[in-house]
Amino acid sequence: MMANIKPKSGAHIGAKASVSHIMWQVILALMPATIFGLWLFGWPAINLFIITLLSAIFFEAVCIWLQGRAVKPVIMDGSAILTAWLLAMTLPPWAPWWVGVVGSALAIILGKQVYGGLGQNLFNPAMLARVALLISFPIELTTWANVSPLFFSNSPGLIESWHITFSGIDNLDAMTGATTLGYIKTEFSQNHLLSESLKDYSGLLNFIGWARGSLCETSVILLAAGGVWLVRQGVIQWHIPASLLLTVAIFASIFHLIDDQHYVSPMLHLSSGGLILTAFFIATDYVTSPNTATGQIVFGAGCGFLIFVIRTWGAYPEGAAFAVLLMNSATPLIDYYIRPRIYGRDRQGKPLEITKS
């Protein structure tokens, strides 16, 4: 006779993956683009990144503490860190410190904990915070620092970076400019055609990430590499990224073929880091995306379509965050209507007919 062991059915052995393992793998996949972005925009970007991360951990800890639960295991699952990581990546690189703090508070408290914590939220917390920030603080959220990599002469030093982070940029015009998509939008408003406005555009530089943009979403190649690695690792499925990118490409191609002076080429659409980040890391968020393969394809296509519509006709140059939030709200509906077929039943759930040969 042995000690009484609590009876338990079901698989007694299991795959090694755990929640924190998944979160850290996603962070690992984001690492190349993150390091590149931090290098590209120098010390002020590093300050903002650290502030955003630390405040997310702080707000998560406070929420968990208020619930009377153990704080450490929840922090260690990595979900709050990942949310803040994604948020920080999408912020303007030289944004003031409070943008990171307010953003993290919105993401963790309003975006996640009020719904009941991990796995309960309807909207992607990082995108919810991003959109709330963009609407509330449009100036700070559209001030794009020039490329000024660390150890280059135009890069602000550590002391100067504190000044930028905590009291703002002094010489705004010399230090900042517009992103490619934003520039095109402004040019359109002045009735300039694409062939004029894109004179200085270099696809290659955009592809590598040597361009103005959000903190860590300038480099298409590094983000795509991380995303493909995640798919290969089996952490995310290919359905959402593929259908999202394909939808954007298809719509962009159709309109570009119709009128190449008013509609940017599919290549320009696809070589925006924001789109790649959304396709591989944001739209694929488990909690807020559908849970069947077909549902994920519908979801990805919906995101892609909305991104294209907002970029092309909307008031904002980039629409990824809005598109993802809108599709997040459709996820329960998609999951309700698109269900896998149960073995031995038809799609309506009735038993199959007997077929005897």
Place this chain on the structure above:
Amino acid sequence: MLSFFTKSRIRGGVHAEGYKELTSADKIVSGFPLPKTLYIPLQQHVGKPAEPLIRVGDKVLKGQLLAYSQGLISSPVHAPSSGIILDVNEYPAPHPSALPIRMIVLETDGKDEWVKSKIVVDPFQLTPEDISLRVGAAGIVGLGGATFPTAVKLNMGRENSIDTLIINGAECEPYLSCDDRLMQERADQIIDGVRLMLHGMESDHAVVAIEDNKPQAFYAMQTAARPYPLIKVIQIPTRYPMGWDRQLIRYVTGKEVPVGCRSSEIGVTIHNISTAHAVHNAIRKGHPLVSRVVTVSGGAVGRPMNVEIPLGTLISEVFKFCEVDPSLTARIIMGGPMMGDALPHTGLPTVKATSGVLALTESELKSTDVQPCIRCASCVTVCPAGLRPLDMANNIRMNQLDAAVDLGLKDCISCGCCSYICPSNIPLVQYFKYASGEVVARQQAQHKSEQTKRLMDDRNARMERIARQQEEEERIRLAAKAERERIKAEQAIAAAAAEAAQETLV
């Protein structure tokens, strides 16, 4: 004509780490020391329990009938060795609850003396019905774990004219290798069993399906089947739960068994390779099912092995023989680690369904640190039945069992893929088993209350009828009384009148 691989779709499933090499390299051990006492449950199969026909104190021989089959779906039980019947009473069942069930306790005499049986010279001269009868009388049930009486399945096969008999040699559960060893060492006997089954079902074609992680078993079976062109031996991909009968049927034939139907209704039937082996033993040697090959494995087992043991041997004796370290044992499992049940202790007997007994260490077990569901949908991806375990579990957690049933709770096969893959360690199968039990209990409770209500209504109606009858009788009685009184009064008046007349006369 058989059409292989035309629709060879495999749905869901997981690539589980096999750990089969712990036991698959060595021969089946046959020298298991005969236990002093054997505990033989009367129910080791699906259907009604067998009915004992021996008395305490009876002397029995090995293979002698101890309890006969009762009803259409049932199976008899035989003595696993010779000895004396000590008791027929309730003892803890090899089940997670270890609740008592009826068992025959046999004290072995050490002689292991077989009962005499007549052996048929050429079983292919027997009628198919006779094959079924003999298989049934030998107490053979599905040894893959389903324990459905084999004879009943053979009869259904005859009634439905089967065009493909599938022999399941998938053995997809990790750790287990008893079927693998059996195929390597006794391929000829298994193929003979398959031929006997085909004869019993009046069918011609058989397909033996073996997962491609068992190449030696495949070659052995292929060699044994070479003289019989109608028995094909094929390799199938290694992917749990390939041995789920319906998954295998779809893979081999391309047909899907409709919900609520038996596979024989679409012209397919499926038996395990150990069952075929048992059929061979029963018909060629006249030996009923009294022993089986069991895989004893796991991190806490000093000498992991496949060993042939008499049915009714206590797990404690098996563990002693295989040098299991109790201090390392974190969980005892009967069956495989995916679908098997955790047992509370080792004082429980092995039965016909016992394909393996595992003693797993803490590090081999899945973590029980349950975290919130992150809707990763891995469970949806791996579910071979096409269910959405995460939504079902959510509904069950909120006690919305009807919603879980709508999502397909009753189509869950408890294969354990969802629990295996869940990164949040949610015991999904545990949820589903609980909910299924609860749904049945609620239906029974509802049935009971409806029954009670019906009885109450009947009683009220009856009481009303009786009251009405009594009222009626009372009314009749009163009317009769009134009538009597009226007649009396009339008579009195008549008498008075007569008297008066008389007086006038006088």
